[in-house]
Amino acid sequence: MAKTIIRFDHATFGFSDVIALQDISLEITEGEFVGVIGPNGSGKTTLCRAVLGLMPPLGGSLQIFDCACEELRCHHRARIGYLPQKGVLDKNFPITVLETVMMGRYGALGLFNRPSKRDRDIALEALSHVGMEDRRNTALGHLSGGQQQRVFIARALAQQPDVLLLDEPTTGIDITTQHSVLDLIRHLHRDLKLTILLITHDINMIRSSVDRLVLLKTRLYAAGPPEEVLRPDVLRQVYGKDLVITERDLIIVEDYHHHH
Amino acid sequence: MAQFIEMLTYDFMQRSLLAAATVGAVCSVIGVFVVLRGLAFVGAGTAHAAFAGVALAYLVGLPPLPLAIIFGLATVWVTGVMEEQGRMKLDVSIGILYTATMALAILFIGLMKGYNAEVYGYLFGSVLSVTPDELRVILVLSMVVLGVLLTFSKELYFIAFDQEMAEASGVPARRIFYLLLTLVALTVVVSLKTVGAILVFAMILIPASTAYQLTHSLSHMTAYAVVIGVACAVGGVLLSYIWDLPSGPAIVLLATTIFFLSVLLSPKRRRVQTA
Numbered sequence: 021m022a023k024t025i026i027r028f029d030h031a032t033f034g035f036s037d038v039i040a041l042q043d044i045s046l047e048i049t050e051g052e053f054v055g056v057i058g059p060n061g062s063g064k065t066t067l068c069r070a071v072l073g074l075m076p077p078l079g080g081s082l083q084i085f086d087c088a089c090e091e092l093r094c095h096h097r098a099r100i101g102y103l104p105q106k107g108v109l110d111k112n113f114p115i116t117v118l119e120t121v122m123m124g125r126y127g128a129l130g131l132f133n134r135p136s137k138r139d140r141d142i143a144l145e146a147l148s149h150v151g152m153e154d155r156r157n158t159a160l161g162h163l164s165g166g167q168q169q170r171v172f173i174a175r176a177l178a179q180q181p182d183v184l185l186l187d188e189p190t191t192g193i194d195i196t197t198q199h200s201v202l203d204l205i206r207h208l209h210r211d212l213k214l215t216i217l218l219i220t221h222d223i224n225m226i227r228s229s230v231d232r233l234v235l236l237k238t239r240l241y242a243a244g245p246p247e248e249v250l251r252p253d254v255l256r257q258v259y260g261k262d263l264v265i266t267e268r269d270l271i272i273v274e275d276y277h278h279h280h
Numbered sequence: 281m282a283q284f285i286e287m288l289t290y291d292f293m294q295r296s297l298l299a300a301a302t303v304g305a306v307c308s309v310i311g312v313f314v315v316l317r318g319l320a321f322v323g324a325g326t327a328h329a330a331f332a333g334v335a336l337a338y339l340v341g342l343p344p345l346p347l348a349i350i351f352g353l354a355t356v357w358v359t360g361v362m363e364e365q366g367r368m369k370l371d372v373s374i375g376i377l378y379t380a381t382m383a384l385a386i387l388f389i390g391l392m393k394g395y396n397a398e399v400y401g402y403l404f405g406s407v408l409s410v411t412p413d414e415l416r417v418i419l420v421l422s423m424v425v426l427g428v429l430l431t432f433s434k435e436l437y438f439i440a441f442d443q444e445m446a447e448a449s450g451v452p453a454r455r456i457f458y459l460l461l462t463l464v465a466l467t468v469v470v471s472l473k474t475v476g477a478i479l480v481f482a483m484i485l486i487p488a489s490t491a492y493q494l495t496h497s498l499s500h501m502t503a504y505a506v507v508i509g510v511a512c513a514v515g516g517v518l519l520s521y522i523w524d525l526p527s528g529p530a531i532v533l534l535a536t537t538i539f540f541l542s543v544l545l546s547p548k549r550r551r552v553q554t555a
Contacts, residue, residue, distance in 0.1 A: 072448045097450035104445055113316070114492055114501045115441060123441065126434045127450025135434065159496030179449055 022049040025215060026071060030080035033066050040066035044240050053209050053216040055226045058236035059259060064219045068187050073097055098128035101176030103186045109168060111161035117171050118156040121146055124178030146177035150204060166197030183215045184208060190225055202229060287521060295415050296407045300513035303474045306422040308509025309429055310467045311488030312502050313460055316440035322359050324481040325374045326468045329355035329381035331477035334402045335388035345417060348472060352465035355381060360461045405476030405528030407517055414473055421470045425463050436460055437498055475528045486535040493546035508538060
């Protein structure tokens with residue numbers, strides 16, 4: 021029986037006047053590949069911040085590694101590798117690929133400890149996992165969006181995490197690169213035995229990769245294998261009119277309106 | 281040449297060169313983090329607040345340094361809280377603090393009886409008149425600031441690059457941010473006497489921004505910034521002696537010249553042009 025490493029128990033998150041997630045109960049076990057889906061503003065990113073210990077619950081509880089999330093010690097945080105939503109990177113920010121990945125070691129090292137040869141080796145190994153070791157001395161700003169995404173995944177791996185938390189990892193990069201980033205994540209899940217928590221609005225992209233899907237819209241509407249969650253009656257509760265089902269049973273939601 | 285050697289034998293000249301080099305070094309290292317973290321205007325606001333502290337000290341007859349530190353720290357911390365709460369855009373809140381503290385300084389000066397040349401020394405900088413006691417204070421405070429910067433350099437680089445990511449991966453990012461703000465205030469106070477409240481801002485920004493033009497690596501950027509900062513400070517003092525110019529402007533204008541040269545010669549610029 022696999023160990024539960026993240027446990028939401030009737031947890032509610034938000035600010036005093038705005039509830040972002042309400043009454044969430046969910047367990048994530050070691051080695052799972054979980055996809056979190058839901059429309060914009062459904063609380064996906066809040067879920068992310070909560071798991072990172074950046075947002076204590078207003079009610080209920082959230083346990084991560086047998087530790088209440090509001091008490092997450094810093095070395096616990098290092099056990100969750102995090103890929104933030106792709107922001108706009110200043111192309112001229114003076115930082116090399118290796119310097120970026122080394123930052124993944126800093127939290128685990130703690131204050132007052134300087135990075136050693138060992139930390140450098142861990143960072144280089146992380147780079148080789150994402151296939152970027154040859155670019156270690158390249159300026160981060162000179163890389164393409166997909167390559168930068170790989171470097172940021174390497175930074176998360178350099179923390180030597182148990183869990184990889186990915187917030188919209190395929191947004192903002194071209195379609196071929198999206199597939200190669202997803203292949204990389206599958207490879208990390210399989211070969212490094214990482215627990216993957218992947219947040220996305222792109223259901224079609226991840227439906228064949230995940231063990232379980234979690235459907236959010238402030239509340240948790242469904243959690244289970246993709247074939248149970250991706251049913252019109254389940255999805256319609258969350259997406260309503262935005263749900264479009266094509267002949268080939270592909271489900272296109274929300275973005276349909278933005279892109280067509 | 282003989283005249284140049286002779287100049288270096290004067291006590292006051294040795295003191296000013298040492299003071300300028302130290303201030304050049306500490307300003308350029310803190311400048312790297314200020315530029316990368318986007319805190320440029322915090323430096324300016326702090327300088328004027330610290331000057332208000334100096335003016336108050338002369339008005340009531342207290343030693344200027346402690347009051348300058350108190351005013352400087354109060355300003356950076358208020359700024360930090362404002363940034364965190366995000367109630368107002370940072371440039372607006374700093375703009376208000378900046379002018380309000382300057383108004384305080386002018387008020388304090390206005391309340392003084394007669395003209396006080398020493399106060400104006402802090403406004404415009406007078407490195408050639410640094411006393412042995414002042415030099416000692418500059419050296420000690422600079423060592424403290426540089427020591428703390430070195431100790432926490434990896435965390436400071438991380439929050440400069442991405443503060444939220446730093447926090448998420450286990451770095452106590454908020455505390456490091458306030459530490460950085462505190463060090464900015466101390467650096468400003470250390471530099472007041474040398475380059476003055478109006479120009480200290482330039483000493484923090486210019487060497488770091490010049491280095492920013494020249495490299496793609498964080499560690500190289502810091503090394504280049506220190507070399508540029510120290511060279512400009514020392515060069516500026518020598519120029520001010522040789523041509524009898526005020527020292528603060530000599531240092532800052534020398535640094536500005538090098539900055540524009542770096543913009544013209546930047547490899548980043550070339551890359552963009554060939555791309």
